[in-house]
Amino acid sequence: MKSKLLKHEPDFYILISTIMLVFIGVIMVYSASSPKALQEFGDPLFFFKRQIVWAALGLFIMIILMNIDYHIWKKHATAIYIITIILGLLIFTPLGMELKGARRWINLGFTTFMPSDAIKLGSIIFYAAFLENKKDKVSKLKDGLIPAFILIGISTGLVYLQKDLSTSITVAGTMLSMYFIAGMPYYVLIASAGLTAILFKVAVYSEGNEYRLDRIKSFRDPFADKLGDGYQIVQSLYALGSGGLFGVGLGKSKQKFFYIPEAYNDFIFSIIGEELGLVGTTFILSLYVIIIFRAFHVARNSNDKFALFLASGIASLIAIQSLMNIAVVTSSIPPTGINLPFVSSGGTSLIFYLASIGILLNISRYTKTDGSKKNEHNS
Template identity: 35%
Template sequence: MIKKMFRHYDYSLIIAILLLSGFGLLMVYSSSIVVSVIELKQSSNFFFLKQLKWLLIALVMFFLTMLFPYKAYKRFMKLVAMLSIIVLLSVKVFGSVANNAQSWLSIGGVSVQPSEFVKLGMIIYLAAIFSKKQTYISDFTKAVLPPLIMIVVVFLLVASQPDLGTALIIAGISGVMIICSGMRMKHLFSLIGLAVLAIGFAAPFFLTAEQSSRFAGAYDPFSDPDGNGYQLVNSYIAIASGGVSGRGLGQSIQKFGFLPEPQTDFIMAIISEELGIFGVLFVLGLLAFIVFKGFLIGMRCKDTFGSLLAIGIAAMLAIQSIVNLGAVTGLLPITGVPLPFISYGGSFLVLSMIAMGILVNISSFVNMKQSYSTNTANTKGKITLT
């Protein structure tokens, strides 16, 4: 069975994932040298070595989940849902504060961000529950309302940390999966309308003063270039100074204390400054390829659970990338969302590689079935002479 899986893995997808991860490690080193030495008084490879350790853990998880049959996750639907709620409540009670948000748990001296793993937990839960309810998916009360309550509870727990960026990403992923679940269009449009009304009504009460200031910083940064618009203005300078070919790898000026968080949320600005449009297109091209492959695998998979699981993973990667790039370019408010495979940070890197391992595993089953169908069709078309 394992030999068959190895023959049917989507190696173009695997290569794209490994290329992007390796490039991300390189850019974390380049963008973090000044922060490591000047601000933290550490060696120049401080962030690089930490990210390398996380990448090695992530690669192990990637290869393990590649081998683990994706259908087995369906059996853990209730456990995943329960653990998601428990871990988010634990953050509220025992979590540590960083960047004005109580989003972290320290386990054995290692800090992890549970809300990142809840993203994948919600994808597994929604894929399992919607595949289970396909026979009565048109019944809103029985099929859609129970998972919708779960989505709202998770959203509120994450948003109250406060981590509105992650909460909105979870809501966006859930929305894509609900659209693809097969529910009736009138129910879908009603949900969209309610969501818009709820966001419009609740936003003034949910947004903290800091979060509200981010809107002004995003859409009118030059009105306060030394305050709310500081980070975005310096991001613009980095992007503009990179031009077509860039200043050269390691030659960024903005990382010398001008652009805050150059190795995390705004690492794409450093890529643009150092490698120009070619570096940006390299990253965007690989991200778009992986997202495209994810949706393609979801459409080709005949198993509803596998299809929704692949679509949810692809949606997570796409939405996360859009939110990060939107913040870097001023199209969206700054939310502190990392760029997949590229930004410094262990929790989301490990989560992303686990999700990619599941996606590759789904692709192997899809390719095996297609290969079997083709071979069966060819065999039926042959005439055997006796």
Template identity: 40%
Template structure:
């Protein structure tokens, strides 16, 4: 096989195969977890499956386009993409365009499409951070030249996301940036300072909103209010406990019968645990580990600093979302309202993750 074919047309199957398997499991899980709800709410048991299936097809189209374009070509789109994301975040608050769900205004409605701009922000910031940190590689330990510009750009987006309100996404983006900048050479003193300064603000935001207090209480003492703030996580525990080693079988979950809220989105892993058991969950974790380890390997082997930071950013972001979602549904972390990549229902999240896979495959093909 020629070098040209290797570098321009090769497919990284350590990335592609786990992605395809996870997507397949996700579609099955979405149908299983949502069919009863969809029939009850929309009189169509396939409602959520059909919508997610269409996003999977669009996602594959997006993946293969991005995979076949060298990532260097996207450098010229870094700032236009940031500008578009900023406008989309502002549009969230415009009456008639922004859509409120569950008390949070995080979506915009454009005709038949409902988009969550904060998901696109994650990808835009990955491009921006890779581009900027590679240009300022010699200054990353500096506060004014290395740290401050990145904090100002990300801070503008995080502020808009925070007032939606979406503290979970804000914390994830902030944590992701700190990890990425630390790897790029950020001064450890600056890192500690950011954590110290941010901690009181996060504490204030949590303790001055009742729903955030309830989420914290659900994490700390769910059994004190099993019909209130502890309801969701308790039913997640029941799902995991009912699954045992091999599960109750696909389609046989009891928690999906309107007992477990968000069973097809944030808590889809709970339904998978009930139906597939410990063996099924171990298999899912293995697939994610393959993806993340391969992503880190691609970052290490990347041909230049920009590609390396981009692969690292995409991989760390995906890994954080997996760890946090799994931690939440198992009661190890407070509820964040975060989907599980490739498995949970949600078009915006799926398309961004598919784009991330395309980026990793593009870098892998040209290393």
């Protein structure tokens, strides 16, 4: 006898932790962006008001997706993936927009759109459907390994062409995590690690990518060139260090006054550390841990393989990207441009991450209850 599919309330811990992160993000975007907003737009609330709009829209989408049966994403997985690939290719059309030496945005006129955020979610959905369809063939060379790595290469390569190495690593890491959970052989995992190291070396040392090598050199000793390549990391460490245990107080950061570039985006965690101290950063880290832990719990208790892979993919994405951002801010890895999920300024990222949470919450509504587990055990 099959276990009964029960619909119940969504995971409360994921829901409340996400809402708290978004709320903290809105407040910290205002605090970190007000000097630049005043200087460039004459309105200290400029970025704050935009973040509120994006947060409200994202939460609305999250609530809608929370109530849509997740099985629909498997049905339309191929179409979703094709759309995200097309969005990624639009970067190389006249709609593509280059900022800060990278072509990563699509100009929609009224706003800009970052296709890599869509590629992340679209790849997770399609890869979950692919792994579920392969079932016991995931470890076979022709039916599993080759097509699995081709899909990873397509998604990762499309993002890499946008000169976005950090997001490429995030996408590859997420999809490899999903493949590992599906049953990737250990020798393939080891080979993948070796291949990743080789590709990373090529990406850093190839002609035209000297700026990446400069970042690695500055990472080794940022204080050796604290007014040059090490500037951003040095200022970030100053911010975190001056925050101490309880911080200097909300809104009282000094580093946000044009010392830290992207203070309200990629390096917002350093402003949080300065204003809210170790207590504040620990609290935020705990919210991420709750979301990631509960997401894997949802995956483990899901009723089908598609839900298992989809939930674990979303959990892996949040874990990898948040870890990379915090590692950069704390000078634990070389600096790279990647934002902090749910907290950093930016509409596209916030909306797609909240959409991911909406899908995850719907999966959590169909997880196995104690009763259904017992029935399954007795069947």
